[in-house]
């Protein structure tokens with residue numbers, strides 16, 4: 001679907017404005033990205049910019065995760081993607097609690113089914129924006145990202161103190177000034193990404209940070225073998241213990 005057409009469907013719906021939608025759309029199209037993971041969809045606006053580009057490419061899939069409450073959005077992601085007729089490219093997960101548990105399920109699936117592993121070339125992280133959730137999400141997404149894969153963090157300057165919906169909650173009032181005012185995704189970048197030799201920061205502009213997983217880390221390829229080896233050695237130890245007893 002051409003950009004002008006998808007833009008006309010999505011105009012006026014939060015959250016991604018059309019100028020950012022164009023960047024997302026062109027990124028997928030130009031880099032021929034066909035395997036996308038998205039954390040945080042709300043109405044499904046960014047999701048639909050991505051899949052409009054997949055439609056232009058002629059194939060691909062996005063797996064996108066938000067919470068159950070996102071069903072109550074109007075329009076919700078299912079209604080919106082029926083309207084754009086791009087729903088065939090979208091797999092939606094409404095998580096009970098958080099995308100963290102869904103990422104855990106994907107990693108477990110990959111370990112148990114290495115031949116049917118679900119891996120991604122691009123992940124858009126636009127969910128909680130907190131260090132606690134998205135710091136961990138980064139570590140988990142790393143296990144699901146192909147070598148050379150890209151992660152895009154949104155709202156890198158977000159803080160609890162600047163959040164209109166959270167700043168007056170008891171949870172936030174309990175925080176130290178430091179935690180409340182911290183730009184939490186910036187902390188993820190500084191403390192977890194910049195210190196990780198498997199990642200390079202490609203660009204930080206406006207509220208976005210683009211990072212790339214450097215090739216040849218081979219992490220995903222070895223994961224099931226490593227797991228099997230460790231499981232076997234654990235089972236042998238257990239066996240020896242029961243013989244000694």
Ligand SMILES: C[S@@+](CC[C@H](N)C(=O)[O-])C[C@H]1O[C@@H](n2cnc3c(N)ncnc32)[C@H](O)[C@@H]1O
Pocket residue numbers: 014015016039040041042043044045046047065066067070095097098099100126127128129133
């Ligand atoms: C800024 S909105 C996403 C906007 C969307 N990416 C777009 O640009 O159209 C953030 C979404 O993240 C979701 N979210 C926040 N924390 C989450 C978590 N821990 N697990 C799942 N979803 C979460 C919220 O429910 C919300 O819908």
